[in-house]
Structures are given as structure tokens and as C-alpha cells.
Amino acid sequence: MELWMIFAIIIGIIFFLWLFFTFIPIGLWISAVAANVKIRIGTLIGMKLRRVTPVRIVIPQIKAVKAGLDLSINKLEAHYLAGGNVDRVVNALIAAQRAQINLEFERAAAIDLAGRDVLEAVQMSVNPKVIETPAISAIAKNGIELIAKAKVTVRANIDRLIGGAGELTVIARVGEGVVSTIGSSESHEAVLENPDTISRIVLEKGLEAGTAFEILSIDIADIDVGRNIGAQLQTDQAEADKRIAQAKAEERRAMAVAVEQEMRASVQEMRAKVVEAEAEVPKAMATALREGKLGVMDYYNMMNVISDTQMRNSIAGSDEQKRPEHEG
Numbered sequence: 001m002e003l004w005m006i007f008a009i010i011i012g013i014i015f016f017l018w019l020f021f022t023f024i025p026i027g028l029w030i031s032a033v034a035a036n037v038k039i040r041i042g043t044l045i046g047m048k049l050r051r052v053t054p055v056r057i058v059i060p061q062i063k064a065v066k067a068g069l070d071l072s073i074n075k076l077e078a079h080y081l082a083g084g085n086v087d088r089v090v091n092a093l094i095a096a097q098r099a100q101i102n103l104e105f106e107r108a109a110a111i112d113l114a115g116r117d118v119l120e121a122v123q124m125s126v127n128p129k130v131i132e133t134p135a136i137s138a139i140a141k142n143g144i145e146l147i148a149k150a151k152v153t154v155r156a157n158i159d160r161l162i163g164g165a166g167e168l169t170v171i172a173r174v175g176e177g178v179v180s181t182i183g184s185s186e187s188h189e190a191v192l193e194n195p196d197t198i199s200r201i202v203l204e205k206g207l208e209a210g211t212a213f214e215i216l217s218i219d220i221a222d223i224d225v226g227r228n229i230g231a232q233l234q235t236d237q238a239e240a241d242k243r244i245a246q247a248k249a250e251e252r253r254a255m256a257v258a259v260e261q262e263m264r265a266s267v268q269e270m271r272a273k274v275v276e277a278e279a280e281v282p283k284a285m286a287t288a289l290r291e292g293k294l295g296v297m298d299y300y301n302m303m304n305v306i307s308d309t310q311m312r313n314s315i316a317g318s319d320e321q322k323r324p325e326h327e328g
Contacts (some may be wrong), residue, residue, distance in 0.1 A: 006086070012226050018229055026041075028044065028054055028055060028058050031036060031058070031062070032058050032061070032062060035062040035066065036065060037058070037061055037062055037065050039058065039061070039073060041200055043073060044058075047077065047187040050077075050081070052077055052081065053080075053244070056080055056086055056087070057073060057076050057077050057080060057086060059087070060076060060086045060087050060089075060090040061073060061076060061090075063090055063091075063094065064090050064093070066095070067094045067097065068091075068097070069090075069093055069094065069097065071090070071093075071105060075109075076090075079109045079112075079113075080211050082109075082113060083113065084109055084112045084113050085112055086134060088112060088117070088118060088119050089105070089108045089109055089112050089118060090120050092112075092118040092119040092122045093105060095107055095119065095122045095123065095126075095159070096108075096125075099122065099125070099126045101122060101125055101126075101158070103122065103155055103158060107158070111158070111161045111162060113154055114161070114162050116161055116162075116212075118161075120156075120244035121156040121158055121212075122156075122158070124154070124155060124213075125155060125156045125157075125158060125237070126156040128153050128154060128216055129149070129153070129154055129155075129156075130151055130152070130153050130154075131152045131153075131154060131170060131171060132149065132150075132151050132152075132221065133149060133150045133152065133171050133174055133175055133178075134148050134149070134153075134171075134175075135148070135149055136148050136149065136150070136175045136178045136179060137179075137226065138178060138179040138181075138182035138183055139182070139183060139186045139229050139230075140182055140183065140187055140188040140190075140191060141184075141185060141186050141187065142186065142187045142188060142230060142231070143228060143230015143231060143233070144187070144188035144226070144228055144230070145188075145225070145226030145227045145228070145229050145242050146182050146188050146191055146192075146223055146224070146225060146226060147223070147224045147225075147226050148178055148182070148195075148198070148220055148222065148223040148224075149220070149222045149223075150175075150178060150198075150199075150202075150218055150219065150220055150221060151218075151219045151221045152170060152171070152172055152174055152215060152217075152218050152219075153216040153217045153218075153219075154167075154170060154208075154213040154214065154215055154216065155213065155214045155216055156213060156214075157208075157212055157213055157214045157253065158210060159209075160210075160211065160212050161212045164210065164211050164212030164213075165210055165212065166212060167213075169210075170207065170208070170211055170213055170215070171209055172193060173205075173207040174202060174207060174218060177198075177202035177205055177207060178202060180199055181197070181198045181201045181202060188225060191223070192223065192225075195220040195223055196220070198218075198220055199217070199218045199219055199220055202218050203215065203217070203218050206327070219265070257286045285299065
């Protein structure tokens with residue numbers, strides 16, 4: 001046999017072995033067998049053909065068997081193909097078993113596919129979580145603002161994880177309950193004296209309905225006195241009333257000015273008519289003289305009467321001006 005043929009055979013054997021160990025996870029199969037997990041080489045090859053990463057299925061299966069869980073490879077592979085996190089689901093099942101929580105694989109897989117962290121939910125069922133609300137501003141009946149912060153201790157309700165509301169809904173409902181309770185108080189002093197009243201009333205409203213949690217307690221962590229909203233509202237109302245009164249006064253002044261201007265225009269118009277009428281008097285007298293309807297003596301007598309009237313008016317005016325001086 002020639003040398004090049006021997007070399008080609010060696011290269012072929014090496015390529016075959018590389019392809020064999022790459023496509024068939026022998027090491028993973030040995031690990032599964034050593035952990036007493038019953039899985040065949042053909043099953044691992046089938047996973048490769050279905051584009052499933054065998055290590056993502058076999059390792060969780062090994063953990064489940066060691067924990068005493070009876071999970072089939074087909075269920076784990078189906079959950080993986082559906083886009084779920086197999087390792088997280090198996091860890092959640094192990095944690096639930098240790099905590100004596102009844103959690104089936106189908107429900108855990110459904111919770112995981114719904115987008116919730118099933119392992120965190122199991123941990124919250126064992127170890128409740130404390131949620132702190134942001135600063136909540138509320139106003140008592142006497143108009144004083146109170147700013148409160150509450151700490152809500154919740155425990156995950158696994159039965160309501162699918163379709164149940166999250167933490168934001170719990171925070172919003174607690175905030176609404178705090179605002180309603182403070183708003184129904186007669187004074188802010190009563191709230192400051194008994195802040196536990198808020199916790200008791202809010203807790204009795206059953207705020208966990210429709211959520212994925214069970215509220216264990218609501219504690220008022222901090223409460224401060226804010227602004228005097230009632231006095232501020234009264235001040236704003238007084239300022240608004242003042243502006244309205246000023247606007248009405250300005251409206252009346254404008255109407256008075258308009259009436260005065262209208263009267264002045266009427267007086268000027270009347271004066272113009274009087275001047276126009278006075279201008280016609282000499283013309284009428286001249287016409288009467290020409291036509292013989294008015295004699296010369298009649299004219300002089302009329303002028304004497306006019307002069308006498310003007311003199312009397314001037315004397316009367318001077319007397320009225322001097323009278324206050326004598327009285328003083």
C-alpha cells in the first residue's frame with residue numbers, strides 16, 4: 001500500500017471520529033448514565049436533529065432525578081421547543097418540593113411561558129417580599145396635606161400567577177386606599193396620632209383581589225405634614241374674586257365713560273343746532289324789515305329787552321359769586 005493511501009485513511013478516520021464525537025454527545029450520555037438517568041444515544045441524536053441543545057435538557061433532567069422528581073425527557077424537550085427556560089422550571093419544582101408547595105410541572109411551565117419568573121414566585125411564597133410605595137400625598141378634611149410612605153409585605157400566590165396583576169397594581173391600590181383614608185379623616189392630627197388606622201382600614205379593603213400576590217401587612221413607614229392646601233385654596237379663591245370684582249368695576253367705568261361721551265356728543269349736537277338757529281334770526285329779522293312785518297321801533301324795543309335781560313343775568317351772576325364771601 002502506498003504512503004499517500006495510508007495518509008488518506010488516517011485523515012478519514014480522524015474526520016470520522018471528530019464528526020462522531022461532535023454530533024453525538026458521548027460525554028453527556030456518560031454523565032446521564034452515571035446519574036442513573038435513562039436516556040439513549042438515539043434520543044440525543046434526535047435532539048440534535050430537532051435543533052435542541054442536549055445539555056439544556058439532560059442537565060436539568062439529572063437535577064430532577066437527584067431531587068426525586070419524576071420528569072420525562074419529552075416534557076422537558078417540549079417546554080424547551082416552546083421557548084421556555086427548562087432549567088428555571090426544574091429549579092422551581094425542586095424548591096417547591098423542599099418547601100412542601102404543591103406545584104405541578106404543567107403549571108410551572110405555563111407560568112414560565114407566561115413571562116413570569118416561576119422560581120422567584122416559589123421563593124416569594126416561602127419568603128415574603130416587602131414592597132415600598134413612593135411618597136403618597138393626601139389631604140385631610142381640615143385642608144392639611146400629609147405625605148406618607150407605606151411598606152407592603154406580600155407573598156406570591158402561585159394559583160393566581162397566570163392572569164394576576166403585578167406589583168404596580170398593588171402599589172397603586174395601596175396608594176388609593178391611603179389617599180381615601182386620609183381624605184376621610186376630620187383632621188391631620190387624628191391621622192398623626194393613630195397612623196395604624198390607615199393600615200387597618202386599607203388592609204380590610206381586600207386589595208389583593210385579582211393580583212398575583214397575597215397582602216400580609218401594610219405598615220406606614222413615614223408620614224410628614226405638608227402644605228396647608230385649604231388656606232391656599234381660600235387665598236386663591238379670594239384672589240379670583242378680587243380679579244372678578246376689578247373686572248366688573250372696569251366694565252362699569254367703561255360703560256360710564258361711554259355714556260358720558262354720548263351725552264357730550266348730544267350736547268355738542270344741540271349747541272350746534274342752537275348756533276345754527278341763532279344764525280337764522282338776523283336773516284329772519286332782515287326779511288321781516290324788508291317785507292314791512294317788523295317796524296324799526298319794534299326792533300329797537302326788542303334789542304332793549306335783550307340788553308336788559310343780559311344785564312340782569314350778569315348782575316345775578318355777580319351776586320351769586322359775592323354771596324359766599326359775605327357768608328364766610
